[in-house]
Amino acid sequence: MSGIFEKHYDYLLNYLEGAIQKDHLSPSIILEGSDVLTQYALALEIARRLNCIEDGNKDCRCRNCNWIRENKHPAVNTVSKIDNKTDDKMTVISEEQVKNILDTLINPSDFHRVFIFCDAQIKPPTAIEEKRLNHFRVLGFNTPQEDTEKGTWYPSGLNFGCFGDTAANSMLKSIEEPPERVTFIFLTENRNDLISTVISRSQTFIVPAFEREEYDLSFFSQVLNNYPSFSYSEAIPFSQALLKYQKDSGYTIFYILDCMQQYIKELIKSNLNNEPFVKKGYRDIEKLEEFKKMSDAFIKDNVIYENLSLYLAGK
Numbered sequence: 001m002s003g004i005f006e007k008h009y010d011y012l013l014n015y016l017e018g019a020i021q022k023d024h025l026s027p028s029i030i031l032e033g034s035d036v037l038t039q040y041a042l043a044l045e046i047a048r049r050l051n052c053i054e055d056g057n058k059d060c061r062c063r064n065c066n067w068i069r070e071n072k073h074p075a076v077n078t079v080s081k082i083d084n085k086t087d088d089k090m091t092v093i094s095e096e097q098v099k100n101i102l103d104t105l106i107n108p109s110d111f112h113r114v115f116i117f118c119d120a121q122i123k124p125p126t127a128i129e130e131k132r133l134n135h136f137r138v139l140g141f142n143t144p145q146e147d148t149e150k151g152t153w154y155p156s157g158l159n160f161g162c163f164g165d166t167a168a169n170s171m172l173k174s175i176e177e178p179p180e181r182v183t184f185i186f187l188t189e190n191r192n193d194l195i196s197t198v199i200s201r202s203q204t205f206i207v208p209a210f211e212r213e214e215y216d217l218s219f220f221s222q223v224l225n226n227y228p229s230f231s232y233s234e235a236i237p238f239s240q241a242l243l244k245y246q247k248d249s250g251y252t253i254f255y256i257l258d259c260m261q262q263y264i265k266e267l268i269k270s271n272l273n274n275e276p277f278v279k280k281g282y283r284d285i286e287k288l289e290e291f292k293k294m295s296d297a298f299i300k301d302n303v304i305y306e307n308l309s310l311y312l313a314g315k
Helices: 003-021 037-051 061-068 095-106 128-136 165-169 173-178 196-200 218-223 231-250 252-270 276-295 300-310
Strands: 028-033 075-081 113-117 119-123 151-158 182-188 203-206
Touching: 003 037, 003 075, 003 196, 003 252, 028 196, 037 061, 037 075, 037 128, 037 151, 037 182, 037 231, 075 095, 095 165, 119 276, 128 151, 128 252, 151 173, 165 196, 173 182, 173 196, 218 231, 252 276, 276 300
Parallel strands: 028 182, 028 203, 075 113, 113 182
Antiparallel strands: 119 151
């Protein structure tokens, strides 16, 4: 692996390497933190070390290491609402999808099979995401899907909206009694975004962001403090406030929408027992990605803010 990655995560890599050498690595691992792309790179590195047929050296170019770097290894699979699909439910990781994956474990394999669970989408990356993608590429890894006209494959953390109770519960027996040489890795921003029965059966590791991004949430704590009870009468004043804030602060619309997503995520963490609130929060976070794309399509910022405000008001 690139020395850049080892410099930032040497403590974690050393621990995992020791667990792999002693055959003590948990069959179910949760990676937690705000930088899910870095988690994804770490998951691929774990898979590489588990399958290396030489010495596991960071520069190893054996067949397995090369396949995993290219994201083409038959035993290392990314599982998301758009990856490893066997049905047409492109909005969730479905129970059928999980069942079909687990059915493959009936047959023995010469490889150590690794399943990386995350949320993901194809979209134009933000400036922050493009920066993280550049770090990922330096590590020598490829994403599961090639860039297309629709955008770039980019992961995000699992949540109840994309990985619900039914699909997650269908994995419990395999997590408790996994076949030999099988590892499940779940990527999350917060472990509490997974059902408690998966958390209790897994080993969790905190993965700090490669470069910490600071978000200024004070503006949204003032103008969106009644979320999600947002009325139509507040829509136009809110859109005007967003536009003024952008002009006064010098922030880009992408950064402001990123901050809004982060603000809603913080609210979700404080309301985890409120299922309707959590579901709406995740829907709104995903919807904000669509408003980012509007800017890429050269739609004026004031129009984007107006449409966002009307969306929040349910109009």
